[in-house]
Amino acid sequence: MERLIGIDFGRKRTGIAVSDPLCIFASALDTVESAKIIDYLKNYAQTETIIRFVVGFPVNMDNTPSEAAADVRAFLKKLGTAFPEVPVSLEDERFTSVLAHRIMIDGGMKAGARRDKKSVDKISAAIILQSYMDRTSGGGTPFPADRSAVPDSLSRNAGRTKRKKQ
Numbered sequence: 001m002e003r004l005i006g007i008d009f010g011r012k013r014t015g016i017a018v019s020d021p022l023c024i025f026a027s028a029l030d031t032v033e034s035a036k037i038i039d040y041l042k043n044y045a046q047t048e049t050i051i052r053f054v055v056g057f058p059v060n061m062d063n064t065p066s067e068a069a070a071d072v073r074a075f076l077k078k079l080g081t082a083f084p085e086v087p088v089s090l091e092d093e094r095f096t097s098v099l100a101h102r103i104m105i106d107g108g109m110k111a112g113a114r115r116d117k118k119s120v121d122k123i124s125a126a127i128i129l130q131s132y133m134d135r136t137s138g139g140g141t142p143f144p145a146d147r148s149a150v151p152d153s154l155s156r157n158a159g160r161t162k163r164k165k166q
Helices: 034-045 069-082 096-106 117-136
Strands: 002-008 013-019 026-033 049-057 088-092
Touching (some): 013 034, 026 034, 026 117, 034 049, 034 069, 088 117
Parallel strands (some): 002 049
Antiparallel strands (some): 002 013, 013 026
């Protein structure tokens, strides 16, 4: 079955989420060591068809790339080499960890379980993927994965027009 894969890449751990076959819902899948992410995805691709990767892109509040953006860019190069036929889209990952913690609290997860960073990472990946699917209805145009600047569409103000003062 065809799936979208959401990725919350980090230096140590990477959260992974997957879409349902209709690309409507995102579900947290797993958290793996970042050094093993490509192998994990290759194994996953042996049983499921990956039609797009949606990777969280770290930006500051002013839409400039954060320090972690360099790590994500390096990962994107490896991902492109390993899966040259699969398109990659970038999605704003601001506040995903905060949202993940809120989801865990609202879901009744105990405090000890909420401290497990693996849970936060995979829930963050699901938030990234769901945000992309909500915005594009599961399709959409991918952002260039090798672009050094933050895509304009990641801006919170993208598509908005200023109101005229009356």
